[in-house]
Amino acid sequence: MPPPGVCMSIMQERNKQEGVGSLANPEKHSNQDFQQLKQYCLARGVRYIDEMFPPDHNSIGDGLLSSDFMSRVVWLRPAKIIQNPDFIVDGLSRFDFGQGMVEDCWFLASIGALTFQKDILEQVVPLNQTFKEDYCGIFHFRFWRFGRWVDVVIDDKLPTVDGNLIFVHSKTPNEFWPALLEKAYAKVCGSYADMNLGTPSEAMMDFTGGVHITFKLTDAPSNLWDLLFRAVQSKSLIGCGTPQGETSANTVAPNGLVRGHAYTVTGVNKQILSQGRPVNLIRLFNPWGRGEWKGDWSDKSSMWQTVSPNDRKMCLSVKEDGEFWMTMEDFCKHFTDVTICCMRPDFLDGNSKGLWTHSIHDGRWVAGTTAGGCMNFPNSFWTNPQYRVKIEGLDRDCSETQGDNNMLVSLMQKPDKRNRRLVKSLYIGINIFEVRSQFKGQRGKFPADFFNTNVPVAQTKNVLNVRTVVLLSRLKPGEYLIVPSSFNPNETASFILSILSKVETQVHENSNDQDIVEIPKLMPTHNRADMDNKQTLFRQYSDQFEEVDAEQLQRILNETLLQGYAKKTQGFSLESCRSMVALMDTSITGKLNSAEFQHLWRKVTVYKDIFLRSDVNRSGMLSLSQLRNAVTASGVRLSDSLLNLIALRYGGSSGNISLESFISLVLRMDRMAKIFRQLNQGGAISLRDNEWMYITMYA
Known part of the structure; x- marks a missing residue:
């Protein structure tokens, strides 16, 4: 296993x-x-x-x-x-x-x-x-x-x-x-x-580990032929597709093209002269290995008689092999899109010196914590993963003409199922915000107010249900915030964010700085009456040796801490109480003495108060979005990745967290962080196998 x-x-x-x-x-x-x-x-x-x-x-x-x-x-x-x-x-x-x-x-x-x-x-x-x-x-x-x-x-x-x-x-x-x-x-x-069923971009990326750019041919750039010509020269893989027919079947149209079918772009000529006029041709390949275009410039087209014998010899191959030529005009008319996959998008400006840098970041949206949805949801959008980018300077070769994009951001969904057909894709998109001077001192995640008062300087045109979306932009020197999101909030999925830049760039995830939990020490109480009450409570439930075990602790918590709250909770389980005893048991007896109990009681009463203040709708449960506030109020500093794990571990099928679960998780974070601080040397700990088992089996 x-x-x-x-x-x-x-x-x-x-x-x-x-x-x-x-x-x-x-x-x-x-x-x-x-x-x-x-x-x-x-x-x-x-x-x-x-x-x-x-x-x-x-x-x-x-x-x-x-x-x-x-x-x-x-x-x-x-x-x-x-x-x-x-x-x-x-x-x-x-x-x-x-x-x-x-x-x-x-x-x-x-x-x-x-x-x-x-x-x-x-x-x-x-x-x-x-x-x-x-x-x-x-x-x-x-x-x-x-x-x-x-x-x-x-x-x-x-x-x-x-x-x-x-x-x-x-x-x-x-x-x-x-x-x-x-x-x-x-x-x-x-x-x-x-x-x-699939798209060429999926397999081409799996062959290269690169990025892809897809152009919709109904809205193709005016210089598409130049882009394709340069892409062929720059070791790119190029694929395209025809529109779907009336059914999902791959039927053959009268013009010879297969409906709803993928083709390969195998060549782009340098223009040939036909009766003295320049013609831009593109060569395509049908992976069936047969079945070709029957229009102008097809294998048997009379148009080939209008070019020089040398051009005809160089380009024309009359074979039933699935490969054929057509004009760019016919290509844009009869195909829906063209995808260029490459290691670096050098073909965009044709002035490549291999200056593109590439960084990859694994991320995750988790319902209730970091799955904030798109900007249509202003109260939760800010909870999405955030990536802070600092651009040091402009690429000297970039001009203000076509090809001046200096940043490519690619967002790819990662599957949560082994079988490809079972993978549920989300509608996803990318937004980029400029971090203006008044926000440059911001540490950690940018709050909702930032996004309510700032508009994106670049964003994907549409939120798409595809494996990968790509955003090309030109960004001037400064600081930016990249926010990948799904369309709807509370959709759990993993993703890969790739950032390619033709300028000097620094990128880091804009979560809290580290995964280590930091919980401030609870101030000791100096109220004598309060201390006497704790001691009285302890003696009421303790045994003749003035100790309480897990069963006795369960009675204390359920009958006293949850007093007046019982209808909203099932109470502390015996297993959670065993865990609490193990976490607070400094003498390793399986029981808590008076000092250990009072230490625990002080913590759980504080955590209960935080829970009640965070439960703003008085439901008796914390939603996962409320959990973030409650954890923050507990004095915990967490990265998004650790917060996501907590939500998955304690949220249950309902996605809500009960009072006893909240107390258990915050107490566990507190004690495990203390164990690390006690054992770490130089920011890391080294344990022998028996030591590791000793800690994990009694916690």
């Missing part, structure tokens, strides 16, 4: 700092080590079978194949399909493959783009794999998945019917890199069925 999620988060963050998850040192998907598994199989003379993505119907997934067809599926290794299988035959090309029974044209269109960029392709597809030397039925591929590179191991058993591959297949019968690459991506998506 894997360690608890909070432990895994700490481990992943530490691994990230040590370079794990980088392209040079990818994370092992499903904790599978390719080299170790291969050596194990070679040493024992066996063929590898992947237990994490087994050759059965679960890996195909539900709803993709009919039950009759599914019953005919047989998983075969390539050597059982054809003699002398090979991983790659005569290099990798967009013409190598054809789509199968999965509607993953978006993925295959992205592979088509990938084949043009050899350096990027070799990041994804290790080329030294073979069916000959040291073959044992195991292969691996690399993808960038939500902030980190992962190495994905698969076996080479492929689903077939009557000996034929049913999903992507190579046009060269003994070539298998396309089918194995698709299987590896199906594994990270959850199943083959989970690859149904």
